[in-house]
Every structure is written in structure tokens, then in C-alpha cells.
Amino acid sequence: MATTNKEITINDVATRSEELEGELQGETMALNVGPSHPTTHGVLRLMMELDGDVVKKCEPVLGYLHRGDEKIAESMTYNQFVPYTDRLDYLAPLANNVAYAMAVEKLANLQVPERCEAIRVLCCELARVSSHLLGIGVYGMDAGAWTVFMYTFTEREKLYTLFEELTGARFTTSYTRIGGVARDIPDGWLGRVMEFCKGVLPVLDQVDKLLTRNRIFMDRTVGVGTISKEDALAYGITGPNLRACGVDLDLRKDKPYLGYEKYDFEVPIGQNGDCYDRYLMRAEEVRQSVGIIRQVIGSFPEGSYYAEDAKKIFAPQKSKVLSSMEELIQNFMIVTEGPQIPAGEVYFEAENPKGALGFFIVSKGGGVPYRMKIRGPSFCNLSILDKLIPGHYLTDVTVILGSLDFVMGECDR
């Protein structure tokens, strides 16, 4: 059978695409990511509308980890709520404990001794190191660089051993009490913290070599997910994410608490506000935190680890409770009725690894707050998503989420 050729006309590309305009562009696809998905770092859910590979619309859906912490806080004494603060930003529980205790102490107008402050600074900074190590590790993983995670996770594991020694728990530390901390630091612990500091810096250099000038990592992060200075402030973004946009705001410097003004450290400020800058912020903050930890240990004050004059707030030592009537009554009152905090309204926020974690406490006096609002930094940091993500490729969404370093525990509360 003879073959016949059929002549078909091929117009130029521009004409063809014009003809097919309706077919190619009209169709968008709905894509649901989460709430259970590795890139969402917990239970964030994104409802997206895709045009090809480009995200047209993104609507975050929250609440899958909502436990009603604020309602629970209204029905228990101040000290009983400390374990709940572990579960806010569960990657830096020590820093949450400190921020919460500071808020209540501010309402009680209570000044803790220097040694207690130093312990708390150590807690905050070790928590920051731990949180950022994880943040950088999983961020690398999100961008396709698996090795970094292995390095940072090993270091974080060492930190958890230190936390266990200090608090008795690796993860849910519940270390602070109103007016002090649960117990003094163990013998030789400071030395082991120093050893950790010595070990973590070479690892940071390794991470630096693996990521900072990594061609693939840079291609995926530079210029992606750029937040302008104005947007960052308007959406209430705080912490390293805000500083990556070039806003010089760090509560440790600008509203010093816990004697942070005594320590010499620098606050890294970004320029472009893109995913790459957010990585650089965290890497540098770990180095600065290590510097702070060394200064604290170098001048570690003697004294008491709790406010001794706050008889109605901090429960007395167990040895005294068992031998003295007055202390027994004092202990009984604090355990049953809670630390006695005066009436008033107070707002305190601390510079936590993820941003400013704030507590707004309304008290009518007594041992139970009347109303407590928790301001989770991740909640505010995520509120920009519906503006930030549209216009990016679907693959960039992973990187943007990784770079924002959020925790759903404090977002949904």
C-alpha cells in the first residue's frame, strides 16, 4: 500500500499559542497540602490553587493542634501552667518556661536574684541553639540538602543530654517556677556546657561549608520568598524572620530583660528578606548565642537560684518544709492556692528562637489568672503566607515554609 503524505500547515508559535490561549490558561488545579505532610512541619494545612507549577492562591488553614491552652490557664494556678508552656514552641521549651515565668513575675513586681537570671539566660540561649540547629537542619532537608540535618541533629542530641541533666527531662522541661527555677544547676554542668560550645562551633563551620556557598541551595533560596521591610512590620513578623528583612529589632537589645544588657553580642540583620537571608540569620544567631553562653559561664554569679524574699510565691525548700511549721504552711498554701499574684494587667514578651513570645495576663489577684492570652510568634509569622506564596513555584513553597521555621504548637495553642 502506498503511503500518502498529508500536508498540514503549521503556523508560527505565537499564532498557535494565541489560538490555544483559552485551553492552556483557563484551567487551575486545586491542591491541598497537609495537615499531615512532611513539609508543613507539623499540622499546617495549605489550600492552594495552581496554574501549572505556579501558585495562584494560598489559604492557610490552622487549628489542628488547638488545645485551648488559654482556657486551661484560667483554671489552674500559675505554677501548674508551666508544663503547658513546654508545649507551645516544643522545640525550645526552656525559653517558653522562662518567658512565662518572667511575665508572671513582672505582674508580681518580683526581681529574681542574679544567679537565677544567669541560669535563665543559659536556658534561653541553649534553647535558641537547639531550636536553630533543628531549624537549619530541616531547612536544608526541605531544600534537598540532607547531610546538614545529620550534623545539626547530632549536636542537638548532645544538648538534650545537657537539658536532661539540668531539668530531668529531655523534651518537656518545665524548669522554671514563678520566682525562680525548679532546682539549682548540677555539679560540673557548666563545664559540660562549655565543652558543648567548643564542639558546636566546628559543626557550624561544616554546615557553613555545606550550605552557605552551595550552588543548589543558593539557587533555591536566593530571591525566593522575599518579604519587604514594610510588609514584615505590617504583618507583625518578629524574630529572625523580621531581622532578615533588615529591621533592627531584637528585644534582648531593645527591651533588655534578664540582664542581657551585660553581655556583649551582636544582632545579625539581613538585607533582602529572602529565604537565603533567613538561613544566614539563624546560622549567625547560633554563633552569637554560643558567645553569650560563654560570657554567662565566665562570670557565673553565686547566690540563690530563687527569690528568697517572695514567701507567698516560691515554695520553700523541701528540707525546711519537713522541719519547720512556718515553711510547711507556706508550702501548703502555695501548692493548694497557687502563688499569690496581685491584681493587674501585664504584657511581657521575650525574644524566643521563633520570635517574640508574649503573655498578656489579666489578674484579679490570687493564684489563678483571670485571663491569659498567649501571643505565639509562629501565628503571626504565618499570617503573611497568603500574600507571600502566590506567584512562587510549588517547589518553592517547601523552601519558604522551611525558611520561616514555624512551630504549630504555639501557632494553634
Added chain:
Amino acid sequence: MATSEFAPLKERFDFLTERPSSDYVAVNCPADKLVELATALRDEMAYDLLIDVTGIDWDAASPRFTGVYHLFSSSEHEYLRIAVDCADDIHPSLPSIAAIFPAANWHERETFDLMGIHYEGHPNLKRILMWDAYPYHPLRKDFPLAGIETELPAADVAEATKAKVLAAPMMGGPFVSSSNGPMSQTEPSARDESWTELKFKPSEK
């Protein structure tokens, strides 16, 4: 310029009154002036960061609901607390400031969700933490800590499991045992899970 004193604020905004506070300067503002105040604070006084929006339920008192706003000046590092009373105790409402501070968008949704304060002019006022069809506002003082049984939101799941309701989340938990009566009744008891399967409570048999 941001301030840590009440006097300069009063000078500029004569409708403000000072509010007792244990820390930063706090003001009471009438609800109809809130938008004007927020705009001026942002544009004239460098309060550029909206930290937090929340509400307080004063239970039996009237006005029952108070909206609370925290502002921060990123350049001058001063906080400011604004409290606005809701005139209506049954259907509390406040003007939305989401157009001035985009950060307020989610905060107001959360306050609406948990406290039931309606924000007039909010672009997308729907629940954010609880699911859309949830009928209550859990942070109100008349909402019990144990929770309230609600209908299962997904009809197909309800059909398949023959379970019509979601139990109150903390019913029978250690925090909801009653403080009255003999000690045997006030002790924490096991959670009542009779709703999950095709089972009846022993008392209903």
C-alpha cells in the same frame, strides 16, 4: 514619636482616658474612635508593629467584653495597650483595624472565634482555630472548661460511625471534676467514651 507617658497621648487624642496598668502606658478608647486612633498612631507616632489583638470577657459585669490591642514601636521601642469596651453585651462588636494593620486579620479572626467579638469591616471574618460549623465561643466565661458536646461536623463520618456527637473534650478529666460533694465523686474519673462505638451508657440500658 512613641511615648511611655499618658500625657502626650491625651494631648493629641482628647477622647482617651488612662487605664490602670502594671507595666506600659495603657489607654481606654471609645469604639467609634478606634480606627482613627490606630491610623494616627501608626502614621504619626511610629507605632508600626501590631503585636497582639485579644479580648477579655468580664462575665457578669457590663460592658461584658473588652477588646485589647498591643502596639509596639520598632524604632523607639515603646509598647502601648489600647482597651476598647464593646457596647453590646449580647452581640459584641468592634471596628476592624485589619485595613490599617494586616497583622490584625488573623488576630481578629481568632478573637472572633474564641471570644465571639464581631469585627465590623473585616475582610474575611471566619473561624480560624475551631472548625467552621462550630457553634460556641470557648473562651467565654460561661463556656465550661470540659467543653460541650457538639454535632459531628462531617455528615459522612457520622453516618459511617453512627456517632452523632463529639464528646466534650475534657469530660471526666482531672480538671473538670466537681469541687462539691463527697470525695468519691470529686476524684478524677475516666473519660466517658461511650459515644464512640455502638454502645450505650450503662445507665441507658
